[in-house]
Amino acid sequence: MKNIFVGLIITFILSGSVLISGCVSFPNSVADVLGIGLEDLESAKATGIKKVVDLPKADTFNAIVKLLLDEKITVYQQNLDKGYIVAMNFPKQTNTTRVGIFFEPLDQTKTQIIICSKSSTALQKADKMIQTGLDKIQIAK
Numbered sequence: 168m169k170n171i172f173v174g175l176i177i178t179f180i181l182s183g184s185v186l187i188s189g190c191v192s193f194p195n196s197v198a199d200v201l202g203i204g205l206e207d208l209e210s211a212k213a214t215g216i217k218k219v220v221d222l223p224k225a226d227t228f229n230a231i232v233k234l235l236l237d238e239k240i241t242v243y244q245q246n247l248d249k250g251y252i253v254a255m256n257f258p259k260q261t262n263t264t265r266v267g268i269f270f271e272p273l274d275q276t277k278t279q280i281i282i283c284s285k286s287s288t289a290l291q292k293a294d295k296m297i298q299t300g301l302d303k304i305q306i307a308k
Contacts, residue, residue, distance in 0.1 A: 205244075205251065208267030208283055215267075215283030216294045220301055224250065224272040227280065231268060234300035257292045266293040 220227045228247050235242050235254050243265065244253040250270035255263060266284040273279055282297060284290040 205253070205267065207285060208251075208253065208265060209269075211267065211283035211285055212269060212281050215269075215281040216290065218280050218282070218298070218301070219273065220278045220280060221276060222278060222304070223276060224270050224278045227278040228252070228270055230300070230304050231280070231297060234297065238296055238300075240296075254293065257289050257296075259292075264289045266290065268293075268297070 222230065225247060228245075228250070231252060232242055232245060235252070239256070240254050241256040242252060243255050245251070247270075252268040252270075254266045254268065257264065257266065264284065264286045266282065266286075266289050269281045269283070271279045271281075280297075282290065282294050284293065
């Protein structure tokens with residue numbers, strides 16, 4: 168019993184020293200702890216694929232959500248107000264490979280989207296799927 172108590176004290180002291188030494192970095196948010204933060208996708212926007220769509224932001228957003236769901240893509244996160252969709256499960260990709268689609272209204276009738284991912288193959292698949300879907304929508308207008 169005494170050995171267990173000594174072991175717990177040593178473990179507590181070692182854990183405390185690691186935390187105090189600065190060797191541990193703390194996540195910025197609960198989303199980071201859960202692995203669902205957007206920072207990596209936001210940093211990939213610089214090399215993402217940009218497109219201008221002749222639809223208002225809400226219409227573009229809703230059309231892309233519907234397109235992804237129709238194609239059996241997992242819409243992991245979505246927020247119209249903040250202007251993003253995070254999707255996963257693109258064909259022949261690891262099911263956790265995420266693709267971000269960010270929306271920025273240019274005016275009342277046009278929206279810029281940026282499609283980005285840390286995976287170049289997922290990015291290409293998402294771009295092709297979204298472009299094909301948007302072409303159908305814009306032809307029907």
